[in-house]
Amino acid sequence: MRAAGVGRALVVESELDRLDGTLSWAADETCLGVAAGCHPHNARAWDDRVAEQVCRAWVNPMVRAAGEIGLDYHYDHSPRDVQRRVFADQLSMAVDARLPVVIHAREADDDVVAVLRERPAATVVLHSFSSGATLRDAGLAAGWFFSFSGMVTFNSWALLDTVRAVPADRLLIETDSPYLAPVPHRGKRNEPAFVVEVARKLAAIRGVSFDEIAETTTNNALRVFWGQSI
Numbered sequence: 349m350r351a352a353g354v355g356r357a358l359v360v361e362s363e364l365d366r367l368d369g370t371l372s373w374a375a376d377e378t379c380l381g382v383a384a385g386c387h388p389h390n391a392r393a394w395d396d397r398v399a400e401q402v403c404r405a406w407v408n409p410m411v412r413a414a415g416e417i418g419l420d421y422h423y424d425h426s427p428r429d430v431q432r433r434v435f436a437d438q439l440s441m442a443v444d445a446r447l448p449v450v451i452h453a454r455e456a457d458d459d460v461v462a463v464l465r466e467r468p469a470a471t472v473v474l475h476s477f478s479s480g481a482t483l484r485d486a487g488l489a490a491g492w493f494f495s496f497s498g499m500v501t502f503n504s505w506a507l508l509d510t511v512r513a514v515p516a517d518r519l520l521i522e523t524d525s526p527y528l529a530p531v532p533h534r535g536k537r538n539e540p541a542f543v544v545e546v547a548r549k550l551a552a553i554r555g556v557s558f559d560e561i562a563e564t565t566t567n568n569a570l571r572v573f574w575g576q577s578i
């Protein structure tokens with residue numbers, strides 16, 4: 349990651365029972381922050397104990413975001429009504445904790461928008477964005493952040509207009525490691541260094557320089573996740 353010129357990264361830990369281990373190795377690296385939360389896949393495990401785990405995690409200064417939280421109706425690992433309740437609960441908690449939320453939305457865009465609209469004070473990051481018009485238009489209107497992943501490098505990527513429509517101050521990039529390795533690394537384990545390929549592709553789609561995308565997305569990440577006034 350350092351060799352590729354990537355200065356910062358957010359480590360997403362969705363298994364709260366592993367969070368202590370993640371925090372301890374991430375603490376050795378000043379370039380890393382951590383996101384923690386109850387992923388929609390695990391929503392059915394939500395109870396007072398898990399809520400307490402999340403609260404405790406979110407006061408740790410290493411933790412820079414609440415997430416991934418959201419809704420996943422593709423896998424339906426947890427019942428949908430439970431997912432909605434756990435998402436709404438965590439969203440309120442994150443607003444209270446003054447943490448930005450990293451949103452996982454899969455085949456549930458209408459309900460994601462409905463839940464997010466009930467809490468307009470949240471700072472919202474739509475992670476690995478690949479949704480359709482409903483979530484896109486809601487996000488553009490509300491000033492949410494759009495984070496694009498290696499999917500933008502795939503031949504099948506069709507959301508060119510969405511990539512162009514996001515205002516520069518709402519643009520973020522990610523890898524979603526270890527999944528979704530970008531071209532030309534398809535089939536390998538994805539890793540933070542490969543975010544360079546996402547930046548390269550976004551620059552081409554938006555018709556700006558690589559350096560401009562790198563600077564814009566770095567500054568946005570520092571602002572959203574590290575609270576710097578850039």
Ligand SMILES: [Zn+2]
Nearest residue numbers: 416452475476
């Ligand atoms: Zn996700």
